Amino acid sequence: MSDGRTEERIALCEPFIGGNEWAYVKECLDTGWVSSVGSYVDRFEREIAAAVGRAHAVATISGTAALHVALEVAGVRPDDEVLVSDLTFIAPANAIRYLGAHPVLIDAEPEHWQMDAELLGSFLKRSCVWRNGELRNSATDRRVAAILPVHVLGHPVDLDAIIEVAEGYGLPLIEDATEALGATYRGAQVGSRGDLACLSFNGNKLITTGGGGMLVTDDPALADRARYLTTQAKDDPVAFVHGVVGYNYRLSNVAAAMGCAQLEQMPSFLARKREIANRYAEGLAGSAMQLMRVARWAQPAWWLSTVTTEDGNGRALRDLNDRGIMARPLWQPLHESPAHREALAVGGGTATEIVRKAVSLPSSVGLTAEQQDRVIETLLATEDS
Numbered sequence: 001m002s003d004g005r006t007e008e009r010i011a012l013c014e015p016f017i018g019g020n021e022w023a024y025v026k027e028c029l030d031t032g033w034v035s036s037v038g039s040y041v042d043r044f045e046r047e048i049a050a051a052v053g054r055a056h057a058v059a060t061i062s063g064t065a066a067l068h069v070a071l072e073v074a075g076v077r078p079d080d081e082v083l084v085s086d087l088t089f090i091a092p093a094n095a096i097r098y099l100g101a102h103p104v105l106i107d108a109e110p111e112h113w114q115m116d117a118e119l120l121g122s123f124l125k126r127s128c129v130w131r132n133g134e135l136r137n138s139a140t141d142r143r144v145a146a147i148l149p150v151h152v153l154g155h156p157v158d159l160d161a162i163i164e165v166a167e168g169y170g171l172p173l174i175e176d177a178t179e180a181l182g183a184t185y186r187g188a189q190v191g192s193r194g195d196l197a198c199l200s201f202n203g204n205k206l207i208t209t210g211g212g213g214m215l216v217t218d219d220p221a222l223a224d225r226a227r228y229l230t231t232q233a234k235d236d237p238v239a240f241v242h243g244v245v246g247y248n249y250r251l252s253n254v255a256a257a258m259g260c261a262q263l264e265q266m267p268s269f270l271a272r273k274r275e276i277a278n279r280y281a282e283g284l285a286g287s288a289m290q291l292m293r294v295a296r297w298a299q300p301a302w303w304l305s306t307v308t309t310e311d312g313n314g315r316a317l318r319d320l321n322d323r324g325i326m327a328r329p330l331w332q333p334l335h336e337s338p339a340h341r342e343a344l345a346v347g348g349g350t351a352t353e354i355v356r357k358a359v360s361l362p363s364s365v366g367l368t369a370e371q372q373d374r375v376i377e378t379l380l381a382t383e384d385s
């Protein structure tokens with residue numbers, strides 16, 4: 001442990017398999033219930049719905065698949081526009097494009113890095129008009145069809161403010177809660193307020209099924225439609241009659257079994273994530289580095305602990321990674337992404353500035369105090385040099 005080359009690697013965010021995962025998965029293998037029908041799929045859906053406080057849940061093969069289907073059942077059609085966070089992992093913008101629709105990128109607010117509700121409201125007010133009962137972007141003449149805010153890094157967006165805008169314009173709201181399972185907004189679970197919300201169980205998320213996702217809603221018609229679309233839109237239990245073009249998006253029973261075991265551990269995972277964030281905050285107190293600031297309405301899930309450096313993240317990223325510490329920048333803001341080159345951006349300067357300074361630090365549930373101290377020491381040394 002003394003010289004840099006032999007130091008163990010510290011992962012950014014790796015799964016913690018510490019409960020009934022083996023037992024539940026073994027049961028699937030022993031009984032032959034391995035595919036997309038099985039008791040663990042039903043149980044996982046029921047338990048996630050209860051955890052988030054929603055009436056219905058539909059499991060999917062990934063969080064991205066959940067977003068794709070959520071947008072479709074919310075009524076997004078080809079050539080529509082969807083208002084989405086500029087500062088986010090790329091998945092929600094890609095899901096919009098899968099439908100032939102267009103993302104409109106709303107900048108982050110500087111305090112908590114979430115979709116700027118004021119900017120969202122002013123864009124709709126100044127740049128959109130009602131025509132024949134449809135809200136249209138005056139610049140493109142496309143219909144504005146939905147709002148898709150991302151609860152970035154496990155910190156909730158200002159939901160009341162965004163819901164007020166959504167209701168004011170009659171737009172469906174889809175929460176991308178893929179990074180924020182377990183976070184609360186004014187005491188309510190994140191994912192419990194939008195018409196639909198999407199979760200992810202990718203390997204780096206709070207709980208994992210290896211890969212998987214979930215769509216949650218209180219509306220039985222939306223849930224039924226989502227279930228139909230995720231199972232190839234099959235109209236008859238026996239005959240192969242398909243009403244529309246559907247998707248093979250259902251989660252397997254094996255994956256759901258793992259999910260059930262992970263969900264049992266969620267309270268301790270959340271507590272660990274909070275401890276990790278607190279230890280970073282304490283360790284870096286007095287330095288110029290700042291942990292993501294928490295809004296008064298928020299209890300974040302602390303999916304990743306992310307800090308801002310004073311003059312750009314370059315040195316911190318290099319020094320940490322040189323020592324085998326997996327630190328990562330945030331995502332390229334979507335308005336800079338080659339994949340979404342043609343997307344309309346509303347602002348973007350704030351997202352760019354946040355990304356320039358931010359570094360996400362190792363945040364695995366299984367991170368030890370010694371490992372974390374190594375991260376903190378390296379960061380402090382970087383700042384001093």
Ligand SMILES: *Cc1c(COP(=O)(O)O)cnc(C)c1O
Nearest residue numbers: 062063064089091092178200202
């Ligand atoms: C993880 C994530 C998703 C979904 O990812 P999958 O890997 O498809 O489960 C969607 N949106 C955001 C913001 C994410 O971080």
